Amino acid sequence: MDRHDGFREFVLARQQALMRTAYLLTGDAHLAEDLLQSVLAKVVRQWAKLSRDGNPEAYIRKALVNQYTSWRRRPRPELPSAEVPQHGASYDDATLDRMVLRQALARLAPKQRAVIVLRFWEDLTEAQAAEVLGCSIGNVKSQTHRALTRLRTIAPELAHLLSDPEIEEVAP
Amino acid sequence: MTRLRQALDGIAAEAPLVNLADAAIARHRRRRLVTTSLATVALAGVMGAGGVVMATPWRPAAEPAVQVAPTAPTAPTVPTVPAVDRAAVVADLPEGPVGRLSHAYQATCETGCDDAEWRVVTSDGKTYRVPRALARTAGRPAVPVAISRSGRALAYYSREAQAHVVRDMETGAEVVSPVKVPEAEIPRGAMLLVSDDGRYVAFDDPQEFGDYPGVLIDTRTGERTMLKRDFEPVAIKDGVLELVRPVKTDLWLMPVTGGGEPVRFDGVFVRFSEVAPDGRTVVALDMTGTPKQEPVLTVLDAKTGKALRKVPAPALAVDLMPTVWLSDTEVTVRNGAPGGRLYAVDITTGKARPLADHGEVLHLTLPGRATSS
Numbered sequence: 001m002d003r004h005d006g007f008r009e010f011v012l013a014r015q016q017a018l019m020r021t022a023y024l025l026t027g028d029a030h031l032a033e034d035l036l037q038s039v040l041a042k043v044v045r046q047w048a049k050l051s052r053d054g055n056p057e058a059y060i061r062k063a064l065v066n067q068y069t070s071w072r073r074r075p076r077p078e079l080p081s082a083e084v085p086q087h088g089a090s091y092d093d094a095t096l097d098r099m100v101l102r103q104a105l106a107r108l109a110p111k112q113r114a115v116i117v118l119r120f121w122e123d124l125t126e127a128q129a130a131e132v133l134g135c136s137i138g139n140v141k142s143q144t145h146r147a148l149t150r151l152r153t154i155a156p157e158l159a160h161l162l163s164d165p166e167i168e169e170v171a172p
Numbered sequence: 173m174t175r176l177r178q179a180l181d182g183i184a185a186e187a188p189l190v191n192l193a194d195a196a197i198a199r200h201r202r203r204r205l206v207t208t209s210l211a212t213v214a215l216a217g218v219m220g221a222g223g224v225v226m227a228t229p230w231r232p233a234a235e236p237a238v239q240v241a242p243t244a245p246t247a248p249t250v251p252t253v254p255a256v257d258r259a260a261v262v263a264d265l266p267e268g269p270v271g272r273l274s275h276a277y278q279a280t281c282e283t284g285c286d287d288a289e290w291r292v293v294t295s296d297g298k299t300y301r302v303p304r305a306l307a308r309t310a311g312r313p314a315v316p317v318a319i320s321r322s323g324r325a326l327a328y329y330s331r332e333a334q335a336h337v338v339r340d341m342e343t344g345a346e347v348v349s350p351v352k353v354p355e356a357e358i359p360r361g362a363m364l365l366v367s368d369d370g371r372y373v374a375f376d377d378p379q380e381f382g383d384y385p386g387v388l389i390d391t392r393t394g395e396r397t398m399l400k401r402d403f404e405p406v407a408i409k410d411g412v413l414e415l416v417r418p419v420k421t422d423l424w425l426m427p428v429t430g431g432g433e434p435v436r437f438d439g440v441f442v443r444f445s446e447v448a449p450d451g452r453t454v455v456a457l458d459m460t461g462t463p464k465q466e467p468v469l470t471v472l473d474a475k476t477g478k479a480l481r482k483v484p485a486p487a488l489a490v491d492l493m494p495t496v497w498l499s500d501t502e503v504t505v506r507n508g509a510p511g512g513r514l515y516a517v518d519i520t521t522g523k524a525r526p527l528a529d530h531g532e533v534l535h536l537t538l539p540g541r542a543t544s545s
Contacts, residue, residue: 004197011193023187024180030308033190040196070418097175098182121180164174 104155112147265300272323277533318364321540325370365542367408407446445494
């Protein structure tokens with residue numbers, strides 16, 4: 001019996017879900033893997049306490065977001081640009097939406113990107129997102145509003161994605 | 173489910189499959205080992221040489237890398253070269269002199285980034301491949317290169333030597349660091365920095381929250397100095413290593429021989445320039461409070477910690493990175509990411525004039541700037 005067996009079991013079960021969060025935050029497979037692995041490496045040493053007292057997954061998600069925003073305060077690595085193709089026969093609308101959204105997310109400030117992921121993908125409430133980000137609810141509201149406004153500005157072709165009532169309530 | 177959620181789901185579904193448990197445990201063990209080793213080294217340093225650890229002297233591969241007299245470097249000329257023609261056949265960096273460098277970048281990944289390679293561009297626009305400079309390791313972000321602020325020295329990690337190498341671009345001479353760093357232990361997101369005369373190399377891993385303290389190496393004497401935790405190297409100029417503790421925000425102008433002490437600023441500042449020609453002011457981006465609608469460069473006094481003035485630069489996008497000074501009043505500012513648009517910003521007026529556009533290249537590395545992958 002290895003003392004890390006409990007950690008291994010947890011990671012095996014949850015790593016793909018956590019990886020999806022990391023990937024949405026970073027937009028890059030290598031960076032996402034690096035982000036998640038560096039957080040997990042820190043979790044290893046606290047595993048006994050976390051597994052006994054807390055909610056490891058919530059802790060890891062919070063650490064992912066905080067480490068990501070900390071990374072992104074530093075000079076950003078550039079990613080190869082990929083021209084967004086024009087609407088055409090070879091791409092369906094959903095594929096095109098993903099490509100445009102991916103590029104638009106890359107142009108958001110770190111916290112804005114994080115708040116989009118937390119509020120509209122993780123479906124966290126404003127209070128929950130504030131807890132994860134370590135800021136006030138008011139700050140989450142303003143960051144969300146700014147992020148959506150910026151998405152609308154830099155990618156007007158995404159307007160249909162951002163016009164659902166739930167989103168309009170946040171940033172009309 | 174909103175349509176935004178559906179699109180985000182689609183992106184999230186593209187996340188690669190991973191198996192990270194054992195890798196994370198191995199990384200945890202490696203970090204613990206490094207911490208223990210560094211604690212031992214630090215203790216030895218305290219008992220012996222007052223914090224400075226003597227390492228094996230550097231072994232010059234041919235002759236000392238750079239034999240420039242330690243005079244005050246002139247402001248580098250930022251060439252207004254067009255974006256590199258990546259379709260052209262690019263020659264390997266030859267053995268001899270090629271002249272000072274304008275910038276470096278990684279060739280665009282065409283087959284999943286396994287074929288990534290570093291390329292350097294000289295001040296007169298010639299581009300060379302640098303196959304000996306490791307570009308990335310399996311499953312890890314890019315391994316950085318660094319160019320000194322004058323463009324004369326290039327530092328890179330050599331897979332063959334399993335160590336960093338400093339090359340004098342004007343003579344072609346190279347020095348191999350005696351400090352071996354196994355490829356598997358290259359700190360993730362490592363920052364690399366080389367001084368103008370090629371004598372000092374600093375590397376650090378800012379993405380690890382100080383778990384790997386940075387190191388400053390004197391290439392002539394072999395002295396190796398551990399940098400204080402939480403501080404990351406920004407620039408080396410005139411024998412002074414500029415260290416920043418992000419967010420707090422502290423700035424430490426540490427002579428390469430040691431000494432000095434951090435100064436704390438009132439506010440949150442990021443992306444510091446090198447020290448201005450006056451030897452005491454720096455420019456940084458003000459990140460205090462809510463995000464700024466327009467970028468605000470702040471001139472800070474590195475001796476007293478006072479903010480001397482705010483310089484709005486409304487003509488530029490928010491994503492700014494001040495780097496080297498061109499004169500007493502103009503600082504080079506890189507604008508936009510991705511991309512390599514450079515401007516000279518007059519810190520008395522906020523006016524920006526374009527200097528160069530290196531296009532949208534991968535991991536653009538500019539002279540005088542600590543680079544991170």
